[in-house]
Amino acid sequence: MLCSIVPPDLLLDLGVDARQLEQASVIRTQRTLLAAAQRSLNLRLTLDEEAPGLLRTIYDAGHGSFGSLPGVKVRGEHDPATTDEAVNDAFDNAGRTYAFYKEIFDRDSMDDRGMELVSSVHFETDHNNAYWNGFQMIYGDGDGEVFLRGCFPKLLDVVAHELTHGVTDFTAGLVYSKQPGALNESFSDVMGALATQYALGQTADQADWLIGKGCFGPAIAGEALRSMKQPGSAHPHDRQPAHMRDYLDLPDDGDPRNDHGGVHLNSGIPNHAFYLAATALGGYAWERAGRIWYVTLTERLGPVSQFDDVVEATVAVAGELYQADSDEQKAVRSAWQQVGLLP
């Protein structure tokens, strides 16, 4: 059955192949139902029961769109490298992200049950984006103007950012709108930065705290997509606030200019708070600040958590993990004060 908000006759007018559409729609529905059932019943497929651990599969979408996802399988977990750089980059960085979560937080993939890490590269032609669709990673190639070709799967912080959306889906479930959406974005940036620092062996003061460094092409001419150290300074169009006084109260109205109520904009505030806490503590940021944020994300938040809820939860978690009035709790409290979320 064709299930769509747009009447089928209009779709036909617009030249959509109804049969292809129906197949894609059915497959998607089945996948969604399966994933939802697994989540709500806390079950694993029997077939997967004995196979926890790292399992990566990379597909080539062959420049096709949604109808061609995931595409042709080009590399499995035990296969050698291919001649396609995007395939190998997506494979390697999914592995580094898995290793970060497993070695630091003892988390077994996004669902903590060994979920297969599926990635499709070469999505559409010159596509200027990378995202997580609830089941898998999708990487465009970039058009070489706005984004450099191949930069999305090449950058570990981009890959870990996207896979962290999966972790958030399976834990806090923060809705992708306004403050919960900005928190969802911020946890992805935080874990993206930490996975990169872990892979490079960098301490908090050695790290650049940039997200997507070197990914912009000549049309943007910016250093990075975002800066956690100095939100708003990463590129000429960067509007990220670093403090609550500059919070952008945008509607979540489907207007692309409003970005789901500013999710990629207001994330600058919690991003900067994490940077302040991590650099105040010094050493490896994933060890203390990272652990406080991870426990908060996976155990203390819900779908509609607001900035204030994260402030309260991180301060409480810091006290539980490291004692009340410990350096850790003081650093977290001070960080939220500096971005205007605590008096």
Place this chain on the structure above:
Amino acid sequence: MKVTVVQGGGFGGLVLTTTADTAAMPLDDAIRVREAARGFFDLPAVVGGPGHADQLLTEITVEDDEGKSHTVRFAQDERLGNLAALVRAAGRPGG
């Protein structure tokens, strides 16, 4: 016919705008835009669901030769085949 495409909400958090005017295009491109825009004025203002994290949000505005205009917003989705073709025909800011 003028087609304006605005995209935002993607991983980079950028807002990119492209405007295409069929009067200023080679004939075959102009035909492609007109074909892709067939049925556009009958679409509701919002089509499809809200989309996923970092998925591009797109707004297309088409102004016909009489100056009548219509705007449609959507999160890129497999059900929106020729809206994507219209974005491509107009010069594709984001994909």
